[in-house]
Amino acid sequence: MGITSLKPSDLKGDPRPAGLLTSEQIPSAVESVLSSTDFIDIHTHLFAPEFGKIGLWGIDELLTYHYLEAEFFRSSPTTPEQYWALSKRDQADAIWHALFVENSPISDATRGIIAVLKAFDLPTDTTDLADARAFFQAQTIQQHTRRVLQMAGVSSVVMTNDPLDSAETPVWMNGGLTDTQFHAVLRLDRILWGWPLHWQLLVSQDYKVDEHASGNSISEIRRFIADWCGRMRPLYMAVSLEDTFRFPDASITSKILSEAVLPSCREFDVPMSLMIGVRRQVNPAIRLAGDAVGIADLLAVEHLCRDFPANRFLVSLLSRENQHELCVYARKFSNLMPFGCWWFMNNGSIVEEITRERIEMLGTSFIPQHSDARVLEQVIYKWRNMRGVLGKVLTDSYRMLDADGRRVSHHDIQRDVNRLLRTNFEKWTRRRPD
Ligand code: RAT
Numbered sequence: 001m002g003i004t005s006l007k008p009s010d011l012k013g014d015p016r017p018a019g020l021l022t023s024e025q026i027p028s029a030v031e032s033v034l035s036s037t038d039f040i041d042i043h044t045h046l047f048a049p050e051f052g053k054i055g056l057w058g059i060d061e062l063l064t065y066h067y068l069e070a071e072f073f074r075s076s077p078t079t080p081e082q083y084w085a086l087s088k089r090d091q092a093d094a095i096w097h098a099l100f101v102e103n104s105p106i107s108d109a110t111r112g113i114i115a116v117l118k119a120f121d122l123p124t125d126t127t128d129l130a131d132a133r134a135f136f137q138a139q140t141i142q143q144h145t146r147r148v149l150q151m152a153g154v155s156s157v158v159m160t161n162d163p164l165d166s167a168e169t170p171v172w173m174n175g176g177l178t179d180t181q182f183h184a185v186l187r188l189d190r191i192l193w194g195w196p197l198h199w200q201l202l203v204s205q206d207y208k209v210d211e212h213a214s215g216n217s218i219s220e221i222r223r224f225i226a227d228w229c230g231r232m233r234p235l236y237m238a239v240s241l242e243d244t245f246r247f248p249d250a251s252i253t254s255k256i257l258s259e260a261v262l263p264s265c266r267e268f269d270v271p272m273s274l275m276i277g278v279r280r281q282v283n284p285a286i287r288l289a290g291d292a293v294g295i296a297d298l299l300a301v302e303h304l305c306r307d308f309p310a311n312r313f314l315v316s317l318l319s320r321e322n323q324h325e326l327c328v329y330a331r332k333f334s335n336l337m338p339f340g341c342w343w344f345m346n347n348g349s350i351v352e353e354i355t356r357e358r359i360e361m362l363g364t365s366f367i368p369q370h371s372d373a374r375v376l377e378q379v380i381y382k383w384r385n386m387r388g389v390l391g392k393v394l395t396d397s398y399r400m401l402d403a404d405g406r407r408v409s410h411h412d413i414q415r416d417v418n419r420l421l422r423t424n425f426e427k428w429t430r431r432r433p434d
């Protein structure tokens with residue numbers, strides 16, 4: 001008898017070939033792959049322990065996260081001025097009292113705190129923070145960091161490194177990063193959109209630039225970037241941009257991006273990450289919590305992807321209204337990698353919507369999430385939440401595929417999850433973080 005191809009209907013009632021899952025087995029297989037696969041956290045504000053104090057961790061830092069500060073001012077009569085005059089510990093107490101004692105912590109950011117406390121078996125419903133403080137004080141940062149990353153199922157953490165931040169320079173000037181779980185990113189906000197306020201910092205480091213980025217400025221900025229690439233070995237370069245970002249235009253941002261940064265990305269063979277859509281400091285009184293969101297004009301992304309085909313772009317957008325358009329552009333440009341559900345997009349319902357939309361339009365050719373963690377232990381709840389959403393979305397996708405006539409195996413699920421949360425990034429950066 002010759003070889004004939006089997007139609008799914010031929011297999012009805014038959015035992016499935018080894019490795020192929022029944023529709024009923026799909027949810028637990030997806031869950032098991034997601035819980036046993038370590039992810040690469042491709043954008044955070046965390047620091048390796050060797051950076052010392054600028055690496056935030058512990059209950060007081062968790063509670064004073066700016067996502068919680070924004071919620072605090074809605075539920076407390078404390079004014080921003082009164083709040084900023086308090087010590088960190090008193091700020092944390094005030095937030096705990098307002099959001100966790102006097103109110104139910106049902107927002108995503110407040111539930112995150114509860115999930116972290118629970119993960120360490122700490123009380124979640126006390127009126128004070130004594131037990132939590134005692135627990136965190138007893139930790140040593142090296143061991144605690146390893147444990148937290150393991151609890152979060154994260155193998156590598158990508159930092160955000162500002163070459164003009166004097167708090168970071170001691171590490172970079174003294175041999176650089178040694179921790180193999182952490183990786184650098186060259187963040188260029190102060191150069192790309194903050195040039196008028198920061199060009200003199202380059203002058204003070206002996207780069208011959210001027211206020212208008214004219215003359216030798218472009219080649220000097222490239223020399224600056226090259227020096228910092230040497231020190232940091234960044235996985236990519238990055239900038240966050242306002243909703244009003246336009247490209248190309250007559251701005252210094254456009255000039256430095258096209259003439260210095262993108263050529264340097266090509267020279268060092270690294271992608272450029274663009275996070276677009278922030279409306280900075282609409283309420284400066286609440287500081288970091290005072291940024292908002294605006295709809296971006298993605299013509300800028302279209303121009304960049306088309307006019308710079310030899311550059312690879314990682315793009316994340318802050319406005320929900322821009323998400324579908326980004327998927328459409330990713331279908332047009334293979335040098336565009338959508339990533340993450342950034343900041344105000346990182347809420348359960350919106351993450352689910354965006355992730356479904358991306359799978360529907362892009363299959364597995366995108367990077368679903370980054371944590372954006374600023375405080376170490378946040379990775380525990382942020383990645384737990386993401387695994388929950390991905391579990392639902394992938395299960396539904398595989399079940400629909402099964403109903404359409406193609407069965408999936410554990411191997412298929414593992415390959416897809418690896419691609420989404422590991423290898424898409426490794427291929428994009430041409431590097432393999434641990
Ligand atoms: O999500 C955040 O914490 C924001 O404040 C920003 O830092 C943003 O993620 C960024 O990288 O600009």
Ligand code: ZN
Pocket residue numbers: 043044045372
């Ligand atoms: Zn960030």
